[in-house]
Amino acid sequence: MPTNANRTFPADETAPTPQSLIGAMLPFLRAGEFEPGSRLPSERDLAERFAVSRNTLREALTTLEAMRVIERRPQSGIYLRDAASEASLDTLVLEADYDLPMTADHVRELNEFRSIIELQAISLACDRGSAAQLAAIDAVLDTTRLRLAAGCSVAEQDAAFHLAIFAAANNQFLLRAANSFYLASRRRRERFFADPDNGRRSFAQHCKLRDAIDKRDRLAARKLLGRHLGSVERYWLSTLPQPESTKRTAR
Structure with missing residues:
Protein backbone atom coordinates (compact mmCIF):
# COMPACT_ATOMS: atom_id res chain seq x y z
CA MET A 1 0.00 0.00 0.00
CA PRO A 2 1.29 3.50 -0.78
CA THR A 3 2.33 5.68 2.08
CA ASN A 4 1.23 9.27 2.52
CA ALA A 5 4.69 10.35 1.37
CA ASN A 6 4.05 8.73 -2.01
CA ARG A 7 0.68 10.39 -2.57
CA THR A 8 0.57 13.01 -5.30
CA PHE A 9 -3.11 13.90 -4.94
CA PRO A 10 -4.94 15.59 -2.07
CA ALA A 11 -6.00 13.19 0.66
CA ASP A 12 -9.70 13.86 -0.02
CA GLU A 13 -9.37 13.03 -3.72
CA THR A 14 -10.46 9.39 -3.69
CA ALA A 15 -10.72 8.75 -7.44
CA PRO A 16 -8.14 10.60 -9.53
CA THR A 17 -8.97 10.74 -13.23
CA PRO A 18 -6.53 9.78 -15.99
CA GLN A 19 -6.17 13.49 -16.85
CA SER A 20 -5.33 14.50 -13.28
CA LEU A 21 -2.87 11.62 -13.15
CA ILE A 22 -1.16 12.86 -16.32
CA GLY A 23 -0.81 16.25 -14.65
CA ALA A 24 1.01 14.57 -11.76
CA MET A 25 3.12 12.26 -13.92
CA LEU A 26 4.51 14.84 -16.33
CA PRO A 27 6.56 16.75 -13.70
CA PHE A 28 7.67 13.40 -12.29
CA LEU A 29 8.90 12.26 -15.71
CA ARG A 30 10.58 15.60 -16.50
CA ALA A 31 12.28 16.07 -13.11
CA GLY A 32 15.55 14.52 -14.29
CA GLU A 33 15.44 11.31 -12.26
CA PHE A 34 15.13 9.31 -15.48
CA GLU A 35 17.28 9.73 -18.58
CA PRO A 36 15.67 9.53 -22.04
CA GLY A 37 15.58 5.91 -23.10
CA SER A 38 15.69 4.59 -19.55
CA ARG A 39 13.15 2.16 -18.16
CA LEU A 40 10.54 3.61 -15.83
CA PRO A 41 9.03 1.92 -12.78
CA SER A 42 6.57 -0.86 -13.51
CA GLU A 43 2.81 -0.32 -13.76
CA ARG A 44 2.40 -1.74 -10.28
CA ASP A 45 5.03 0.58 -8.82
CA LEU A 46 3.60 3.62 -10.60
CA ALA A 47 0.09 2.78 -9.42
CA GLU A 48 1.36 2.59 -5.86
CA ARG A 49 3.44 5.75 -6.14
CA PHE A 50 0.48 7.80 -7.36
CA ALA A 51 -2.15 5.92 -5.33
CA VAL A 52 -4.34 5.13 -8.34
CA SER A 53 -5.97 2.04 -9.79
CA ARG A 54 -4.22 0.09 -12.52
CA ASN A 55 -7.04 0.96 -14.96
CA THR A 56 -6.62 4.70 -14.33
CA LEU A 57 -2.87 4.35 -14.74
CA ARG A 58 -3.21 2.45 -18.02
CA GLU A 59 -5.52 5.10 -19.46
CA ALA A 60 -2.98 7.79 -18.54
CA LEU A 61 -0.13 5.74 -20.02
CA THR A 62 -2.07 5.29 -23.26
CA THR A 63 -2.37 9.07 -23.60
CA LEU A 64 1.30 9.63 -22.75
CA GLU A 65 2.30 7.01 -25.29
CA ALA A 66 0.13 8.63 -27.99
CA MET A 67 1.88 11.93 -27.22
CA ARG A 68 5.27 10.15 -27.56
CA VAL A 69 6.24 10.92 -23.97
CA ILE A 70 6.72 7.23 -23.15
CA GLU A 71 7.00 3.94 -24.99
CA ARG A 72 5.57 0.63 -23.77
CA ARG A 73 7.50 -2.42 -24.98
CA PRO A 74 5.89 -5.86 -24.68
CA GLN A 75 7.65 -8.12 -22.20
CA SER A 76 10.11 -5.33 -21.40
CA GLY A 77 8.49 -2.38 -19.66
CA ILE A 78 7.80 1.36 -19.94
CA TYR A 79 10.51 3.64 -21.32
CA LEU A 80 10.92 7.41 -21.32
CA ARG A 81 11.24 8.97 -24.76
CA ASP A 82 13.53 11.89 -25.52
CA ALA A 83 11.29 14.96 -25.33
CA ALA A 84 13.66 17.03 -27.48
CA SER A 85 13.75 14.64 -30.43
CA GLU A 86 10.69 12.40 -30.21
CA ALA A 87 7.79 14.21 -28.55
CA SER A 88 5.11 15.78 -30.74
CA LEU A 89 3.76 19.34 -30.76
CA ASP A 90 0.70 17.92 -29.03
CA THR A 91 2.97 17.07 -26.10
CA LEU A 92 3.86 20.74 -25.84
CA VAL A 93 0.16 21.57 -25.65
CA LEU A 94 -0.35 18.92 -22.98
CA GLU A 95 2.53 20.24 -20.86
CA ALA A 96 1.25 23.81 -21.23
CA ASP A 97 -2.23 22.74 -20.14
CA TYR A 98 -0.67 21.63 -16.85
CA ASP A 99 1.34 24.86 -16.65
CA LEU A 100 4.69 23.10 -16.43
CA PRO A 101 7.58 25.56 -16.10
CA MET A 102 9.71 26.45 -19.11
Whole structure:
Protein backbone atom coordinates (compact mmCIF):
# COMPACT_ATOMS: atom_id res chain seq x y z
CA MET A 1 0.00 0.00 0.00
CA PRO A 2 1.29 3.50 -0.78
CA THR A 3 2.33 5.68 2.08
CA ASN A 4 1.23 9.27 2.52
CA ALA A 5 4.69 10.35 1.37
CA ASN A 6 4.05 8.73 -2.01
CA ARG A 7 0.68 10.39 -2.57
CA THR A 8 0.57 13.01 -5.30
CA PHE A 9 -3.11 13.90 -4.94
CA PRO A 10 -4.94 15.59 -2.07
CA ALA A 11 -6.00 13.19 0.66
CA ASP A 12 -9.70 13.86 -0.02
CA GLU A 13 -9.37 13.03 -3.72
CA THR A 14 -10.46 9.39 -3.69
CA ALA A 15 -10.72 8.75 -7.44
CA PRO A 16 -8.14 10.60 -9.53
CA THR A 17 -8.97 10.74 -13.23
CA PRO A 18 -6.53 9.78 -15.99
CA GLN A 19 -6.17 13.49 -16.85
CA SER A 20 -5.33 14.50 -13.28
CA LEU A 21 -2.87 11.62 -13.15
CA ILE A 22 -1.16 12.86 -16.32
CA GLY A 23 -0.81 16.25 -14.65
CA ALA A 24 1.01 14.57 -11.76
CA MET A 25 3.12 12.26 -13.92
CA LEU A 26 4.51 14.84 -16.33
CA PRO A 27 6.56 16.75 -13.70
CA PHE A 28 7.67 13.40 -12.29
CA LEU A 29 8.90 12.26 -15.71
CA ARG A 30 10.58 15.60 -16.50
CA ALA A 31 12.28 16.07 -13.11
CA GLY A 32 15.55 14.52 -14.29
CA GLU A 33 15.44 11.31 -12.26
CA PHE A 34 15.13 9.31 -15.48
CA GLU A 35 17.28 9.73 -18.58
CA PRO A 36 15.67 9.53 -22.04
CA GLY A 37 15.58 5.91 -23.10
CA SER A 38 15.69 4.59 -19.55
CA ARG A 39 13.15 2.16 -18.16
CA LEU A 40 10.54 3.61 -15.83
CA PRO A 41 9.03 1.92 -12.78
CA SER A 42 6.57 -0.86 -13.51
CA GLU A 43 2.81 -0.32 -13.76
CA ARG A 44 2.40 -1.74 -10.28
CA ASP A 45 5.03 0.58 -8.82
CA LEU A 46 3.60 3.62 -10.60
CA ALA A 47 0.09 2.78 -9.42
CA GLU A 48 1.36 2.59 -5.86
CA ARG A 49 3.44 5.75 -6.14
CA PHE A 50 0.48 7.80 -7.36
CA ALA A 51 -2.15 5.92 -5.33
CA VAL A 52 -4.34 5.13 -8.34
CA SER A 53 -5.97 2.04 -9.79
CA ARG A 54 -4.22 0.09 -12.52
CA ASN A 55 -7.04 0.96 -14.96
CA THR A 56 -6.62 4.70 -14.33
CA LEU A 57 -2.87 4.35 -14.74
CA ARG A 58 -3.21 2.45 -18.02
CA GLU A 59 -5.52 5.10 -19.46
CA ALA A 60 -2.98 7.79 -18.54
CA LEU A 61 -0.13 5.74 -20.02
CA THR A 62 -2.07 5.29 -23.26
CA THR A 63 -2.37 9.07 -23.60
CA LEU A 64 1.30 9.63 -22.75
CA GLU A 65 2.30 7.01 -25.29
CA ALA A 66 0.13 8.63 -27.99
CA MET A 67 1.88 11.93 -27.22
CA ARG A 68 5.27 10.15 -27.56
CA VAL A 69 6.24 10.92 -23.97
CA ILE A 70 6.72 7.23 -23.15
CA GLU A 71 7.00 3.94 -24.99
CA ARG A 72 5.57 0.63 -23.77
CA ARG A 73 7.50 -2.42 -24.98
CA PRO A 74 5.89 -5.86 -24.68
CA GLN A 75 7.65 -8.12 -22.20
CA SER A 76 10.11 -5.33 -21.40
CA GLY A 77 8.49 -2.38 -19.66
CA ILE A 78 7.80 1.36 -19.94
CA TYR A 79 10.51 3.64 -21.32
CA LEU A 80 10.92 7.41 -21.32
CA ARG A 81 11.24 8.97 -24.76
CA ASP A 82 13.53 11.89 -25.52
CA ALA A 83 11.29 14.96 -25.33
CA ALA A 84 13.66 17.03 -27.48
CA SER A 85 13.75 14.64 -30.43
CA GLU A 86 10.69 12.40 -30.21
CA ALA A 87 7.79 14.21 -28.55
CA SER A 88 5.11 15.78 -30.74
CA LEU A 89 3.76 19.34 -30.76
CA ASP A 90 0.70 17.92 -29.03
CA THR A 91 2.97 17.07 -26.10
CA LEU A 92 3.86 20.74 -25.84
CA VAL A 93 0.16 21.57 -25.65
CA LEU A 94 -0.35 18.92 -22.98
CA GLU A 95 2.53 20.24 -20.86
CA ALA A 96 1.25 23.81 -21.23
CA ASP A 97 -2.23 22.74 -20.14
CA TYR A 98 -0.67 21.63 -16.85
CA ASP A 99 1.34 24.86 -16.65
CA LEU A 100 4.69 23.10 -16.43
CA PRO A 101 7.58 25.56 -16.10
CA MET A 102 9.71 26.45 -19.11
CA THR A 103 13.45 27.03 -19.16
CA ALA A 104 15.13 29.93 -20.95
CA ASP A 105 16.25 27.50 -23.68
CA HIS A 106 12.67 26.33 -24.14
CA VAL A 107 11.46 29.91 -24.50
CA ARG A 108 14.16 30.75 -27.05
CA GLU A 109 13.61 27.60 -29.10
CA LEU A 110 9.84 27.95 -29.04
CA ASN A 111 10.09 31.55 -30.20
CA GLU A 112 12.58 30.52 -32.85
CA PHE A 113 10.08 27.94 -34.11
CA ARG A 114 7.34 30.54 -34.07
CA SER A 115 9.48 33.02 -36.01
CA ILE A 116 10.31 30.46 -38.69
CA ILE A 117 6.71 29.51 -39.41
CA GLU A 118 5.13 32.91 -38.85
CA LEU A 119 7.58 34.92 -40.97
CA GLN A 120 6.95 32.49 -43.79
CA ALA A 121 3.19 32.66 -43.20
CA ILE A 122 3.04 36.45 -43.38
CA SER A 123 5.09 36.40 -46.59
CA LEU A 124 2.62 33.97 -48.13
CA ALA A 125 -0.31 35.98 -46.79
CA CYS A 126 1.04 39.03 -48.65
CA ASP A 127 1.20 36.97 -51.85
CA ARG A 128 -1.89 34.77 -51.53
CA GLY A 129 -4.29 36.42 -49.10
CA SER A 130 -7.76 37.11 -50.47
CA ALA A 131 -10.05 40.05 -49.78
CA ALA A 132 -12.20 37.77 -47.61
CA GLN A 133 -9.18 36.73 -45.56
CA LEU A 134 -8.14 40.35 -45.06
CA ALA A 135 -11.71 41.05 -43.94
CA ALA A 136 -11.35 38.26 -41.37
CA ILE A 137 -8.21 39.96 -40.03
CA ASP A 138 -10.11 43.26 -39.88
CA ALA A 139 -12.94 41.61 -37.94
CA VAL A 140 -10.46 40.41 -35.30
CA LEU A 141 -8.98 43.90 -35.03
CA ASP A 142 -12.46 45.42 -34.65
CA THR A 143 -13.22 43.05 -31.77
CA THR A 144 -9.83 43.78 -30.21
CA ARG A 145 -10.49 47.53 -30.37
CA LEU A 146 -13.85 47.13 -28.62
CA ARG A 147 -12.43 44.90 -25.89
CA LEU A 148 -9.55 47.27 -25.20
CA ALA A 149 -11.99 50.17 -24.90
CA ALA A 150 -13.98 48.13 -22.40
CA GLY A 151 -10.87 47.30 -20.36
CA CYS A 152 -11.02 43.59 -21.21
CA SER A 153 -8.22 41.14 -21.94
CA VAL A 154 -7.43 40.55 -25.60
CA ALA A 155 -5.58 37.24 -25.15
CA GLU A 156 -8.03 35.35 -27.36
CA GLN A 157 -8.03 38.07 -30.00
CA ASP A 158 -4.23 38.02 -30.13
CA ALA A 159 -4.25 34.33 -31.05
CA ALA A 160 -7.13 34.88 -33.47
CA PHE A 161 -5.21 37.65 -35.26
CA HIS A 162 -2.09 35.57 -35.76
CA LEU A 163 -4.07 32.50 -36.80
CA ALA A 164 -5.94 34.65 -39.33
CA ILE A 165 -2.56 35.48 -40.88
CA PHE A 166 -1.78 31.78 -41.09
CA ALA A 167 -5.17 31.18 -42.71
CA ALA A 168 -4.37 33.86 -45.29
CA ALA A 169 -1.14 32.00 -46.14
CA ASN A 170 -3.35 29.23 -47.55
CA ASN A 171 -1.13 26.40 -46.33
CA GLN A 172 -2.96 23.93 -44.11
CA PHE A 173 0.21 22.49 -42.58
CA LEU A 174 1.51 25.87 -41.48
CA LEU A 175 -1.92 26.50 -39.96
CA ARG A 176 -1.89 23.17 -38.13
CA ALA A 177 1.54 23.90 -36.64
CA ALA A 178 0.35 27.37 -35.63
CA ASN A 179 -2.75 25.95 -33.95
CA SER A 180 -0.54 23.76 -31.76
CA PHE A 181 1.72 26.68 -30.88
CA TYR A 182 -1.16 28.97 -29.90
CA LEU A 183 -2.83 26.26 -27.85
CA ALA A 184 0.46 25.66 -26.05
CA SER A 185 0.95 29.37 -25.34
CA ARG A 186 -2.61 30.04 -24.14
CA ARG A 187 -1.78 30.36 -20.43
CA ARG A 188 1.23 32.57 -21.10
CA ARG A 189 -0.88 34.87 -23.30
CA GLU A 190 -3.48 35.18 -20.54
CA ARG A 191 -0.78 36.36 -18.15
CA PHE A 192 0.76 38.69 -20.71
CA PHE A 193 -2.53 40.39 -21.61
CA ALA A 194 -3.58 40.79 -17.99
CA ASP A 195 -1.61 44.04 -18.33
CA PRO A 196 -3.72 46.44 -20.46
CA ASP A 197 -0.59 48.23 -21.70
CA ASN A 198 0.58 45.02 -23.35
CA GLY A 199 -2.76 44.76 -25.10
CA ARG A 200 -2.58 48.31 -26.43
CA ARG A 201 0.98 47.92 -27.69
CA SER A 202 0.18 44.62 -29.35
CA PHE A 203 -2.92 46.06 -31.02
CA ALA A 204 -0.94 48.97 -32.51
CA GLN A 205 1.60 46.51 -33.91
CA HIS A 206 -1.16 44.29 -35.30
CA CYS A 207 -2.69 47.24 -37.15
CA LYS A 208 0.65 47.92 -38.87
CA LEU A 209 0.98 44.25 -39.80
CA ARG A 210 -2.52 44.31 -41.28
CA ASP A 211 -1.65 47.33 -43.43
CA ALA A 212 1.52 45.67 -44.74
CA ILE A 213 -0.49 42.59 -45.75
CA ASP A 214 -3.09 44.79 -47.45
CA LYS A 215 -0.30 46.50 -49.46
CA ARG A 216 1.25 43.08 -50.19
CA ASP A 217 4.53 44.46 -48.88
CA ARG A 218 6.41 41.31 -47.86
CA LEU A 219 9.56 43.14 -46.76
CA ALA A 220 7.71 45.55 -44.47
CA ALA A 221 5.50 42.77 -43.10
CA ARG A 222 8.47 40.56 -42.22
CA LYS A 223 10.37 43.44 -40.62
CA LEU A 224 7.37 44.47 -38.50
CA LEU A 225 6.65 40.92 -37.47
CA GLY A 226 10.30 40.29 -36.57
CA ARG A 227 10.22 43.25 -34.18
CA HIS A 228 6.88 42.13 -32.75
CA LEU A 229 8.10 38.60 -32.05
CA GLY A 230 11.41 39.86 -30.67
CA SER A 231 9.68 42.05 -28.09
CA VAL A 232 7.52 39.12 -26.99
CA GLU A 233 10.57 36.87 -26.57
CA ARG A 234 12.39 39.50 -24.49
CA TYR A 235 9.34 39.85 -22.26
CA TRP A 236 9.09 36.12 -21.54
CA LEU A 237 12.80 35.73 -20.91
CA SER A 238 12.57 38.60 -18.42
CA THR A 239 9.91 36.72 -16.44
CA LEU A 240 12.04 33.62 -15.89
CA PRO A 241 13.85 33.16 -12.56
CA GLN A 242 17.45 34.36 -12.73
CA PRO A 243 20.24 31.86 -11.97
CA GLU A 244 21.87 32.46 -8.62
CA SER A 245 25.16 33.42 -10.31
CA THR A 246 23.38 36.13 -12.29
CA LYS A 247 21.71 37.46 -9.15
CA ARG A 248 25.07 37.70 -7.36
CA THR A 249 26.61 39.52 -10.33
CA ALA A 250 23.69 41.95 -10.43
CA ARG A 251 24.29 42.88 -6.78
